[in-house]
Amino acid sequence: MTNNHIKQYLRTHEAGGHIHLVGPMASPPLQLNDPVIFVDGGAMCRENNIGIVVGDGDSFNGAMDHCLDPDKDFSDLAFALSLVDARFDLLYLRGFLGGRRDHELFNLGEVNHFLSRRTRPAHVLLDDTVEAFSAGNWQFHCRGLFSLLVFVQTSLSLSGDCHYAIAPGTEVKPVSSFGLSNQGYGDIQLMTEGPAFIIRQDDNGA
Numbered sequence: 001m002t003n004n005h006i007k008q009y010l011r012t013h014e015a016g017g018h019i020h021l022v023g024p025m026a027s028p029p030l031q032l033n034d035p036v037i038f039v040d041g042g043a044m045c046r047e048n049n050i051g052i053v054v055g056d057g058d059s060f061n062g063a064m065d066h067c068l069d070p071d072k073d074f075s076d077l078a079f080a081l082s083l084v085d086a087r088f089d090l091l092y093l094r095g096f097l098g099g100r101r102d103h104e105l106f107n108l109g110e111v112n113h114f115l116s117r118r119t120r121p122a123h124v125l126l127d128d129t130v131e132a133f134s135a136g137n138w139q140f141h142c143r144g145l146f147s148l149l150v151f152v153q154t155s156l157s158l159s160g161d162c163h164y165a166i167a168p169g170t171e172v173k174p175v176s177s178f179g180l181s182n183q184g185y186g187d188i189q190l191m192t193e194g195p196a197f198i199i200r201q202d203d204n205g206a
Helices: 003-011 040-045 076-083 101-117
Strands: 018-022 036-039 052-055 090-094 123-126 130-133 136-149 154-162 166-172 182-192 196-200
Touching: 003 052, 003 076, 018 040, 018 076, 036 040, 036 076, 040 052, 052 076, 076 101, 101 123, 101 130, 101 196, 130 136, 136 154, 182 196
Parallel strands: 018 036, 018 090, 036 052, 090 123
Antiparallel strands: 123 130, 130 196, 136 182, 136 196, 154 166, 154 182
């Protein structure tokens, strides 16, 4: 399957909708519906031939819809994210956290690059633990401990039901502890000029 065939598969689904990306750390059963991109070992969660499978085969030895060269200078996730066009504004990523720490960190980095390229707002959920937002005005719900992280210096603000508000126009440095260990009590507003990550610790979801 070529890139064009993959893009044709994605074009058959509604614009402005969601897409699932499933990685090697995911565990079945998962409740999935098209469109889905299984990334290498994530294909072990595939059922009923739903979605497509891409990867270089280092964590899955089954059939691939698009097989990547193992001797490449980018990750399988980076390739999968490059296929997601601007029509999709909500991405569910499962199985890209945990395991090797370097993989986990670079997966977050690739999500950051993806959001930096966006021409339309986008929201990424990683295993219900990490939320990532493109530039824009957002609201999220949290009752529990969370931290705010950026990978490049970003002007942002945080308000609403949280213990530590951040005033408009505050410049947050990359990977700074400035956003560490905030407390959420409900609905929180985030205004950001670049990608921002919310890392949840003990959100009880109430």
